[in-house]
Amino acid sequence: MAYFEWADDLCIDHGPIDADHRRLVGLVNELHTATSDGSGHSVVDHVLHELVDYTRAHLRREERLMESVHYPDFAAHKANHDRFILRIQGLQAKFEAGSITVASQLSTVLRDWLSIHIRREDKAFKPYISHLDPNGTLIGVLESLGYEH
Ligand SMILES: [Fe+2]
Numbered sequence: 001m002a003y004f005e006w007a008d009d010l011c012i013d014h015g016p017i018d019a020d021h022r023r024l025v026g027l028v029n030e031l032h033t034a035t036s037d038g039s040g041h042s043v044v045d046h047v048l049h050e051l052v053d054y055t056r057a058h059l060r061r062e063e064r065l066m067e068s069v070h071y072p073d074f075a076a077h078k079a080n081h082d083r084f085i086l087r088i089q090g091l092q093a094k095f096e097a098g099s100i101t102v103a104s105q106l107s108t109v110l111r112d113w114l115s116i117h118i119r120r121e122d123k124a125f126k127p128y129i130s131h132l133d134p135n136g137t138l139i140g141v142l143e144s145l146g147y148e149h
Contacts (some may be wrong), residue, residue: 002025002029003029003032003033003107004025004028004029004032004109004111004114004115005025005109006022006042007148009119010025010115010118010119012118012122012123012124012125012129012134013129013130013134013138014134015134015135015138015139016037016134016138016139016142016147017062017065017122017129017138020058020061020062021058021118022057023054023058023112024051024054024055024058024110024114025114027047027050027051027054028051028107028110028111028114030047030051031044031047031048031103031106031107031110032034032104032107032111034103035046035103035104035107036104041100044095044103045095045096048092048095048103048106049092051106051110052088052089052092055084055085055088055110056085059081059084059085059087060077061134061142061145061147062081062122063077063078063081064145064146065141065142065145066078066125066128067135068141068145069128069129070123070128071128073125077121077125079107080121081118084113084117087109088106088110091106091109092106
């Protein structure tokens with residue numbers, strides 16, 4: 001069983017948002033593996049960078065989508081993302097300053113935050129994009145906002 005299991009109740013759009021979330025779940029699992037099987041510092045550092053960068057890019061992409069559909073709770077949702085980005089960047093800085101244990105702490109923080117955030121906050125936003133065909137219109141909207149896949 002994976003450290004962070006994908007589950008059906010994590011589905012938001014059956015399209016690009018889910019693909020991003022699945023990628024994040026995969027990266028959290030990679031980080032967990034790298035920190036628990038004794039991989040060297042450079043391997044952990046590489047996965048950690050990718051995970052933090054991808055999380056930031058994903059959250060910004062989600063925000064642009066929310067703005068484009070005039071999601072009424074956008075400001076609160078974005079504030080939540082911003083707080084989380086600061087938190088993981090703070091942990092990443094501690095890792096870079098030499099703390100080894102913080103990398104495994106980060107996989108827990110990301111797993112717990114993502115599984116709650118997707119199930120609560122992202123799900124609240126689901127009705128605002130449900131009229132968009134996930135692999136047609138929604139992808140088109142995201143591409144026009146700079147989405148690369
Ligand atoms: Fe979100």
